[in-house]
Amino acid sequence: MDDCLHLKITRRRLLIASAVSASAAALPSLSGAASRDAPQTAAAPVQQRVRLRINGEVHSLELDTRTTLLDALREHLQLTGTKKGCDHGQCGACTVLLDGRRINACLTLAVMHEGAELTTIEGLGTPGRLHPMQAAFVKHDAFQCGYCTPGQICSALGMLDELRAGQPSHVSADLEAAPTLSADEIRERMSGNLCRCGAYSNLVEAITEAAGSRA
Amino acid sequence: MxxxxxxxxxxxxxxxxxxxxxxxxxxxxxxxxxxPYAYEHHDGFTGGFADGLARPAYGHVLGAGIARGRIRSFDAEAARRAPGVLAVISADNAGPLGQGPRNTAKLLGGPRIEHYHQAIALVVAESFEQARAAARLIRVEYAREAGEFDLAKVRDSGRAPQDEPDRRLGDFAAAFAASAVRIDAVYRTPDQSHAMMEPHASMAAWDGDRLTLWTSNQMIAWGRADLAKTLGIRPEQIRLLSPYIGGGFGGKLFVRADAVLAALGARAIGRPVKVMLARPLVFNNTTHRPATIQRIRIGATADGHIHAIAHESWCGNLPGGSAETATQQTQLLYAGAHRLSALRLATLDLPEGNAMRAPGEAPGLMALEIAIDELAEKLGLDPVELRIRNDTPVDPHDPQRRFSQRQLVECLRTGAARFGWAQRNPVPGRTRAGRWLLGHGVAAAFRNNLxxxxxxxxxxxxxxxxxxxxxxxxxxxxxxxxxxxxxxxxxxxxxxxxxxxxxxxxxxxxxxxxxxxxxxxxxxxxxxxxxxxxxxxxxxxxxxxxxxxxxxxxxxxxxxxxxxxxxxxxxxxxxxxxxxxxxxxDRKYQQSTFGAHFVEVGVDAATGETRVRRMLAVCAAGRILNPKTARSQVIGAMTMGVGAALSEALHVDPRLGCFVNHDLAGYEVPVHADIPHQEVIFLDGADPVSSPMKAKGVGELGLCGVAAAIANAVYNATGVRVRDYPLTLDKLLGQMPAPG
The missing domain is CATH 3.30.365.10 (Aldehyde oxidase/xanthine dehydrogenase, molybdopterin binding domain)
Structure with a gap:
């Protein structure tokens, strides 16, 4: 339970906050004139240097401060295994592990993470040498189009660490007891990662098997 | 061959x-x-990016802020002067554009605006952040025109589509009037969005007058032909590549704005350009499954033989758009000597309606399979038995034409045995587990093999x-x-x-x-x-x-x-x-695929929240080429059916003429926690009439009937018959039995 107290903000809370702000921003204006209130000039972008340790390798990047962690990975480092599904925290396709915790890479700016340690899907395994979680996904056909898959895999690994650390979820019967690795716990904790192909039933089986092999 | x-x-x-x-x-x-998906072809990773091409620039699409009218003024000067901006493409400077026959509205609008979020500009810049920021500097003044956005309001103006005339057999009206048992009900299905995980994306590179386009498209030859027509070049000048696609469900059957604008942007700056539609743009800019209003009348004998069946459906689309063919399955699924099916298509100024997974059958069966459940209850007959009793080995409209295979009865019987259907309490609202009212529902699945x-x-x-x-x-x-x-x-x-x-x-x-x-x-x-x-x-x-x-x-x-x-x-x-x-x-035999869906739901007795607890699909679709991937197709479709039943609806803002919930927070697709373990059974049966592979399709069959099975289970749980999808709790509360 100790780890839980150190959490600054939960993933669920982050998702809720982002959904509200995104919906508000997306509402059209009734006047029929777009961007009436937009600034009329644009200043030159502010650049800032940031060092990130990604999959064990240190990268030093000079970035537009508006660059999300997701676009830093995809567009500046060509680490396109991390996917852009919504770019505002609603789908989970961009989930990576930041200092061991799962995070939506689209919801944070790269320059906020000086010195951070990141694990992306590319750091877990290769096609010839799959990580046990990746192998379980292939075996159980826990994906179809493959676009949410890297995010599901990173999220599953982060989720299992949260579970092992004793963090309760909405479906945990007892907030004091150690949560169990049940299908319901997996479903609840993975619900920030959408899969429109609908591989959920297989995803639970893959994650359960991979969790068992690591235990 | x-x-x-x-x-x-x-x-x-x-x-x-x-x-x-x-x-x-x-x-x-x-x-x-x-x-590598469409937006991800770059140097040194997969070797996918062509040699010698410059680093791509980024394009950001601006969508129209009105549903119908004209652009009165378009001022992109500030955007052009913004840092990093290389070009602003709009109807003013794009040159003449054609239109592919598979697109209803233009992919680059202006000055005429045909629907909300129709693309009106592409800002191309050195970086994604610069392109997005500059797009906000474009000032557009519109002359808004009134439009029609409410299907219920315009339905009576609908006409029969030319390629879908009314079909009649016998004398429906007289036979219905003379039937011992009758049902007559109206059902509504909402606009739905494909909501595939990868937004539409393209990267374009020109070499002289030859275009290479990496894109995310289900139909390469259609895409190439329509893109060529739009750009006014020959198809042979285009190479279209789409090796990996992050989901489609019909939403990527056709070339969309990302492809056309990436090509125009790349041509304008003489450098590759990549474009991904921002997620909030996808729902109104691209296509969707159109809403329907359906009336179903069935007359049966007292022992449950259908004597007369009529299915009428109303839908809307932009001028020139097609109809949602929700009545097709009713022409073939059940027996009956007196039949009527009719489609009516009205003009709506909403975004373009088009195919989404199992177009026609999915919404059609959402209605028909509730109607059958209602008829079974009125007859006092088990709904599985009613379906079996009305099986037909031939096309009812053309009795000489047999089904190459028809295993509906076997699907129903196999499913009923596996699911434990016999233990179901046919009286609604009587099965309780703690706070949950339990219910069980069944529906037939049917989809033609094309x-x-x-x-x-x-x-x-x-x-x-x-x-x-x-x-x-x-x-x-x-x-x-x-x-x-x-x-x-x-x-x-x-x-x-x-x-x-x-x-x-x-x-x-x-x-x-x-x-x-x-x-x-x-x-x-x-x-x-x-x-x-x-x-x-x-x-x-x-x-x-x-x-x-x-x-x-x-x-x-x-x-x-x-x-x-x-x-x-x-x-x-x-x-x-x-x-x-x-x-x-395919003309000599009616080729179809069949299935049966069985569902158990729990409805919270106090809140009306519905949870799906068990799902079983039995499918007959010829030879199954790979049971593992085919099963995934079916469970994925069952999952989409849960969304259709319980949460998915694009909500129309009738003032603005747009889908107001245009992102993944507002348009609610099922998440992990919504889906129980799913079971799928494939019946054996290679079909030598379908092809040398003796296989048939399964990916759409899996969706057909799912939502109705859930709606029927909700009725069995609560006694509340909802005929208006999705079955959100507000439609149950107030009619539910008092929580005790």
């Missing part, structure tokens, strides 16, 4: 590789993030590796894998010895991914090419009678002689190309 007689025994019948539940061959690439010409090229390299090339796409359906299985079976080599290359307009034209025809037709095309290659191999190795030759275990055998396959390519490789062309059997 012409396919005009039912397939006799052929090499795929061995089922050594075909029909086996092998893992997806693209799995290792997808699970490690190495499969066939489309499909080509492929197969190479046997000097290293004896087999390479298959076809412009077929894999949108998560498993095309890579079932095509590899087909080639491995036909040529007698291990699966690992086959390479499959897809989604490239340089390859032979395939059936593409749509209408659940892709799996059967594309593998049949590969079968045809492999038959050609077998002849060449036999000839090289000196076998006289190619038809008598067996290919197995890397060897070629006939008449007691055995030769290693590799001997045929010792000196040079062999290459064969062919296509499967379907001629007549």
């Amino acid at each position: 012409k396919f005009d007689t039912p397939s006799a025994e052929n090499p795929t019948d061995r089922l050594r590789v075909v029909g086996q539940p092998v893992d997806r061959i693209d799995g290792p690439l997808k699970t490690t993030g190495r499969a 066939v489309m010409k499909s080509g492929a090229r197969v190479r046997l390299g000097r290293d004896a590796r087999v390479t298959v090339e076809t412009d077929m796409t894999d949108i998560g359906t498993g095309s890579y894998t079932v095509i590899a299985q087909t080639a491995a079976e036909m040529l007698g080599v291990p699966l690992a010895q086959v390479d499959v290359r897809l989604g490239d307009s340089d390859f032979p034209v395939s059936a593409g991914s749509g209408g659940q025809w892709g799996g059967n037709c594309s593998t049949a095309g590969v079968y045809a090419a492999c038959m050609r290659l077998r002849e060449q191999i036999a000839q090289r190795l000196g076998f006289r009678d190619a038809a008598a030759v067996r290919f197995a275990d890397g060897e070629v055998q006939a008449g007691g002689r055995v030769a290693p396959l590799a001997d045929a390519v010792r000196d040079s490789e062999l290459l064969a190309e062919d296509s499967i062309e379907f001629a007549g059997l």
